[in-house]
Amino acid sequence: MPSILIIGGGPAGLSAAIYAARADLDVTVLYKDGGALGKTDKIENYFGFPEALSGAELLARGRAQAERLGAKLVQTEVIGFEYAERGFAVKTTDSRYTGDAAILATGAPRAVPPIAGISEFEGRGVSYCAVCDAFFYRGKAVAVLGQGEYALEEARTLLPVAGSVTLLTNGSEPPAALPDGLAVDTRPVTAVEGADKVARIAFSEGDPLAVDGVFIAYGTAGSSDFARKLGAQLDGNKIKIDGDMATAVPGLFAAGDCTGGLLQVAKAVSDGAQAAMSAVKFVRKQ
Template identity: 55%
Template structure:
């Protein structure tokens, strides 16, 4: 039986797995564990849920649904992608040969090691302004970043929140920010707050009162794997065709790593398409 290996267990990866398994293809999902969706405090713009649902619960339900169809989940870290006789995903748990591979690790939300940041994820620390800006309307928030990605999130926040402070954490600015954004170039010593974010402490002891901190650093996690085989990328975005196939036969990508709207609905659609098209191609082959 042909097999598909999917890297990533977020909405795109699990959606791809659901459709591949239903098409009768042996399907394995490689996961490092909970991803960005797990850290989303509440989601209330997703089809089918009248009441807000936590990202962790939505992720759990998706994975359970895939397991019910026979999808195998392996907890490990993918470290390489090669092609000898067939595509092979190299992981810390060994090699996983595949007839097709779907990259769905999302866009990497790199988080610096700042005291208080990890403990307040989902309680004032967010990784998606488009997802969570609504919950901070009329409040003072900060964006932790200094480039184009940070600018995109700032622009999503400005019409909703009271004020936006840019925390560069000592990094140089690589984008032009609106004049109403206060830029703090100092290193961030700590994210403050007990049960929820209350502010940040900067180097020198200065504190800034805040209700939320949006972490917007990082690059697409799947891009490095795509580059290993020479698949075409555009910056941090993996280029795909209308079938979600990269420029290499048998290698697909779906979700945040393909760029565009960083939303669950888009990831689920692209995953469904990638799983369907990969399975269809294997049946033809």
């Protein structure tokens, strides 16, 4: 049976799961939490609900519907996304999943930490993708800004290539079970500094850390992070798609807030449905 991976369990991801499951695909939805919708107190503008309901309740109904139709919902954190022998492979904190096609639906991009110099040095020592850019830092000193599993995964990618790798937790406690060879600095970061390119990281106290590059892996990975790793085109932090919700990467689709436009449940549900139907057509042609 053809299979599809859906990353994100919000309205776009669940709508995609419902349509793909009804088309008799093997559907797996990987999600960490309810995202922005799960934190919404009242929804009054979604069709078919005369009385207001919470985002958590709407999500619960969508999950139940997707599972009733046969979709598998797995609550976990996705930390890696790559090509497989056929289709795509997704790495989570505790497992690995493969699919013939994939839909990115993790919502709006993560906020970049408000640290001076990050945006100014993008492309000149500030990177958001270790898989993409590790090659350029062979034998050099780099840092990873973040403190979760996603940051550790980026560090693991860099360790065999870079001369040294330091995890910057920006005041947070470091995670357990650090990879061998990974240094940690828990001081609050105040700035990324340099001249034409990144040269050092400044802290709220003490001496700066000399680095040739810094990789931003704050919080958890989002759709734009995964799209970037696979070579899909971005417009800022939004994923570029065509009218079928397809990216420039064959078999990879995107839906919901990660594609921009109207950031509303109604649009996310529509995007998810279209992405699923396009993915169904794609896998049936393979």
